[in-house]
Amino acid sequence: MWTVYEFCFIFMTFWMITLCVPMKENEPEMEFSLKNPNSAKTNFSITHSRIVEDAQANMMPYQWRHICRIKPVYTCMDSSMVDRVFAMIRNESPICLLCDVRPGYDWDFHELRRFLHNQRDSKSYAIKVRCSKGGNVTLQWPLRAKGLNYISVSKCLLVNYTADYFDNSINNFPDTLVYYSITDCVMYIDVIDFMNVTNNVNKMSKAARCGPEKHLVSSINRNVSYQFKTIPESLIEEVSANISGHTARNYQRGVSVSPITCNYTNLLQIDQSEAKHLGPKHDSVLLQNSDYPVLRLLNLSSTMLTDLPEHLDDWRLYLPRLKLLDLTHNFIKEFKSVMDYGIGSEDPSVGIIDLRYNAITTITLNELKILQNHKFVKVDIRNNPFVCDCAMAEFVHYFQQSTSLAKFGVSGQYKYLLSLKCESPQSLKGRIIADLDQRDLGCATSHPTDNKMYLIVVLAVTTGILVIYVLLTMPQQLKLILSLVKKIKNLGFKPQSHHEQVREAHMIALETSLTSK
Template sequence: MLSRHCILAVFAAVIINFGACKCFVIDSESEFEKSCSSDSMGNRNCSIVVPNNWNFLKFRRWLEKLNGNVKDVRLDLTCLDGGTVFLPWPFRARNLRKIRVKNCLIDGYYSEYNTKTKYTNTVRDMALIDVSILTDINQLIEMNLNDPLEKSSTCGQETNVQFIQRNVSFHFVPTKSPPSLHRLQDGFDTLAEKSKTQPFTCHFEDLLFLEHTGSKSISRIHFDTMTDHSVYPKLKVFNFSSNYLPDLPRQLEQWWKFFPSLRFLDLSNNEIRSFSFDHPDVSLEYLYISLANNNITSVPQDLFSYLSGKTPILINLLGNPIHCDCRVSALSQYLRGLRIIAPHFKDLSNVQCHSPSNLAGRKVRTVNLQSC
């Protein structure tokens, strides 16, 4: 299910930048041996700098040919500027436990999409950082219109404990016949319908940490596809900051239904204007929600009740343009209560007024509201 967000992001992108890419594979088995250290237990730690091009398929075949005990394999790919890796989602290979890709152009990302695989899920730690995914938009539309969904690629690595997507973008191959808006919409609608009716569930039973940050192309149905047929029973940290998110989806308002073990929700540096969170009758030590640096001017009038449930909800509202009229009393009461209930988070109580001008810079909890 996590992988489908990349496809949705392609359809959601407003501006398509077309660029060229040439791929010449220069890796070899001897280079894999040089780049991969091993220990007596059979663990392999592969750290590879890619100046030009690198091919995961060759790496996978090399792992298959290794004799003897091969236990945990860790792969760290860092590309120099212009470096390209051929890397089919969801990066399955013999005993691969960790994969980290940084500063690369990824080619072949969809080359094994919606196809059955002989490889099992083994990855526990996955990270894509500052990467761009090379995409043929016409092939992607055809795939979504005509190919049935396969659990293997739709869900990806269900064994993940940590999954990071940070500053992931798309690089479109040149085409003489770019799709019309109507065809682009058909591809999007077909994928959305498949997501609603898919005949399987993605079980992310071990996922504890999920980061999806720095995206300029979040689909309007992102959270629907993320939760309609997927479960996250142990997810504790969900970082969805810096994604230009304008409104809270219902899945985050009703967080406990979809992420029952959540402890930290980071929605900072978005464009959220208002919020409301359920505070249900479930017992957790607390839920910390960062709404720092959004566009929030006022808060729910029942905000103080967020501290009185079985799971206190601690909200970071620093850096928001709070308007300090009489309605700000709800926030003032909440901030004072937060200092008492969670003194180790007392810095969160230093929220300042942004307007009116005569109160700009004043701490909300110190504003005299007697006249209200």
């Protein structure tokens, strides 16, 4: 009897022989060449490569086949993504397109929109575009395309950015974007288009006014600048007549009167750092007719701001769940206007207004008192160029008094003030400000607060002397007044009524009593 092993061996041998014959007949390209024994492997690699290329070509616009490739999903992840976006992109595993754009190549967002619109099945896409050596892309705001969930564009020249601003048909395209990032890019703006936008804000489509809205979690426009197209001589007069110092204000007014409202119900992060174009009213445009109920991070660092934005120093009044307002590396000089409205917020945590690396040189007593009442916000003013002179005397005196926890904010978030250091003068650089005394600051021995008390005492004494003088001289003054009244009445004499006679008798009696004194 055959063993099981022998039976299996014979069966497998017979099965292989029957399968190998048709394999040779149906795949002649797999035959080996006597001159090139690796020809079968080479042909197989070419065939496989073509299959892969054809498959990739079916997953992107035809025009992109030379500049874009399908990549593992982690390739399309950015370090700027918040944890929620990372989790979403891992769970969804979208098709990741990595596009490297060089001069001479054409990358147009409209082609992606048409391609995705014509797809029968719904796929999720993540696209990462990188430009080199001056490569440019045609990117039209508001970046709407079916199935586009993530897009990142870096180091590109962006053209035709405003082309869809007044196209209301864009409102009908699905609003699916979760994350977008435009970094280190230059927007190439046609001046005529710019004039059209600023003068017709009220005609802008909702999609253009709000941008990605429904699902957006992160919005990043970092180090984005503008370059204007050269103006033809024939249009210089027209441009000069339509663009003035009021152009930005007109745009803001147009936004303010617009009936369009934007609700960013999922937006957690706004990054507009390293921008050189943010005007003093930027915060008004950002908040006008817009709702950010869950926004956690607003980054306006390195934006050349010289003052605290008017609507952002009211902590959690307009952004009820904000945790960090990053204003570092600007030119802000004071922070006395920061008011804490966190008591009306659902978030009980202490958030941060980060003012490090600005131009704050001194801290006044009024600013200290404002900080003392903060409960839901911490204003971080470390690493500022503090000048340790007499202007800091109130700060030093304040912390040399009895140490009360109230001095450090309701939540104790201002204890770090005790460790602030001088930047100048050179003789005090690096010294802890709270450890200095009046002589270190170059002030008189008396503290400004003592001088104020002296003035108050002098004023009180002077006022008291005047009151005593008035009281002592009152009888003589009253006598003089009564005499003048009597003379005036004699000039206009007429028969007196009984009541007038009685009143005059009382006055004579009063005058007699005063005279006797």
